[in-house]
Amino acid sequence: MxxxxxxxxxxxxxxxxxxxxxxxxxxxxxxxxxxxxxxxxxxxxxxxxxxxxxxxxxxxxxxxxxxxxxxxxxxxxxxxFDTNISDHHHFYDLKEEKLIDLENADVGPINILKKINGKKIKSVEVLVKLED
Amino acid sequence: MxxxxxxxxxxxxxxxxxxxxxxxxxxxxxxxxxxxxxxxxxxxxxxxxxxxxxxxxxxxxxxxxxxxxxxxxxxxxxxxFDTNISDHHHFYDLKEEKLIDLENADVGPINILKKINGKKIKSVEVLVKLED
DNA sequence: CACCTTTTTAGAATCATTATAAACTGCGTC
DNA sequence: GACGCAGTTTATAATGATTCTAAAAAGGTG
Missing domain, CATH: 1.10.10.10 (Winged helix-like DNA-binding domain superfamily/Winged helix DNA-binding domain)
Incomplete structure (x- = not known):
């Protein structure tokens, strides 16, 4: 196994x-x-x-x-949950209530300009809601 | 009133x-x-x-x-829920379990390159998780 | 005020998730 | 292989956020 x-x-x-x-x-x-x-x-x-x-x-x-x-x-x-653990994001189709993968390349670079003292960024997640 | x-x-x-x-x-x-x-x-x-x-x-x-x-x-x-209805995003401090506003300017433009047939984008929401 | 619709309310119902505590199992040791 | 123990599994109960229900209350219009 x-x-x-x-x-x-x-x-x-x-x-x-x-x-x-x-x-x-x-x-x-x-x-x-x-x-x-x-x-x-x-x-x-x-x-x-x-x-x-x-x-x-x-x-x-x-x-x-x-x-x-x-x-x-x-x-x-x-x-x-997602079995795809690569760095990526999601569409959420509000009507169908279905998630669709968005590869990182589909979103482009995200640059978080604000810093918080003593904290570091663990993840950046984007949710794009879709309607008809 | x-x-x-x-x-x-x-x-x-x-x-x-x-x-x-x-x-x-x-x-x-x-x-x-x-x-x-x-x-x-x-x-x-x-x-x-x-x-x-x-x-x-x-x-x-x-x-x-x-x-x-x-x-x-x-x-x-x-x-x-958020009483701030302007277009903006959030930090989430995992340790404190607290949300912090991220103004749109703090994140920079997000460009969703992938299109889904017959669907339009309703919103784009970013969640940035913070750890120590 | 009368009427009708919308809203409020207490309490019950629902449903995902977590806790419990007993039975079971993987695994290192003899 | 048997033994022992910590880690797991399990059925079931408990929890807790949210939604439902149906009856009472309140807006708003004439």
């Missing part, structure tokens, strides 16, 4: 559940956006054994902390 | 509750960020009569729909 080492290297035990979640998240051709609820459904479809919802929450948060997933800053009743 | 007309012009009846919420939101020197919970406390402090939490939710949403308030896109368990 290719994910065993990845998990071990992060100090996460490669449990059955985590390995399966890895497959669902990272084995696909394309990166994708998901909510916990959507991920839960996807897992149910792809595997026979059941993984508890609590475990899915735990795992997603663990992966996010390790940098294998990113949260997408958007106002929604559910939290959106 | 200076807010009566404003409300009438938006098709909102100038009720006692809405006028008081207007005062709390729009009478201050500076604009500010708030959650519903924080607004509720602020209202309790400033006025004697009680305004139901449901009314605060209703009113904030009505004001947002009319463009008197903006939601700030950020992942949090609570929704953040």
């Amino acid at each position: 290719k994910y065993i080492e990845k998990l071990r290297n992060s100090g996460l035990r490669p449990t059955k559940q985590r390995l399966k979640i890895c497959e669902v998240l990272f084995n696909s051709e394309k990166t994708f956006h998901f909510t916990i609820n959507e991920l839960d459904k996807k897992i149910k479809k792809q595997i026979s054994d059941k993984i508890s919802l609590a475990t899915i929450y735990n795992t997603v948060h663990a992966f996010e902390k390790k940098g294998y997933l990113k949260q997408i800053p958007i106002n929604s009743n559910q939290t959106y | 200076k807010y009566i007309e404003k409300l009438r012009n938006s098709g909102l009846r100038p009720t006692k509750q809405r006028l008081k919420i207007c005062e709390v939101l729009f009478n201050s020197e500076k604009t500010f960020h708030f959650t519903i919970n924080e607004l509720d406390k602020k209202i309790k402090k400033q006025i004697s009569d009680k305004i139901s939490l449901a009314t605060i939710y209703n009113t904030v949403h009505a004001f947002e729909k009319k463009g008197y308030l903006k939601q700030i896109p950020i992942n949090s368990n609570q929704t953040y």
Whole structure:
């Protein structure tokens, strides 16, 4: 299994559940956006054994902390995650309620001129809302 | 009352509750960020009569729909609103869990190069996360 | 004032997320 | 392989923001 080492290297035990979640998240051709609820459904479809919802929450948060997933800053009743951890931004189609990737090159350089004492910039995230 | 007309012009009846919420939101020197919970406390402090939490939710949403308030896109368990409706962005101090305004001039022009068929851009919002 | 619509309200309902505490498992050691 | 223990998983309960409900109250017009 290719994910065993990845998990071990992060100090996460490669449990059955985590390995399966890895497959669902990272084995696909394309990166994708998901909510916990959507991920839960996807897992149910792809595997026979059941993984508890609590475990899915735990795992997603663990992966996010390790940098294998990113949260997408958007106002929604559910939290959106992204398997694309490269530096990029998002369109949000208000009508379809769908996220679309915006590569960094599609946005151009962003230059934050204001500085805050003693703080450094961890990330710069752009959300572009779309309407018809 | 200076807010009566404003409300009438938006098709909102100038009720006692809405006028008081207007005062709390729009009478201050500076604009500010708030959650519903924080607004509720602020209202309790400033006025004697009680305004139901449901009314605060209703009113904030009505004001947002009319463009008197903006939601700030950020992942949090609570929704953040902004009385500053000008085109601007935000720092988010992860440690203090505090939002700081970033004027448009502090960010520089943002040029979205990618186009989506049949959709137009409604807003471009930048969130800059800060760490120590 | 009468009437009708909009608004307010308390409380219940919803729903994502987190906490709990018991059972289980990976893994190093013997 | 058995043992032991910390790290995990799990079902379930708890939490907490937000929305719903339906009845009472209040604007606004004639």
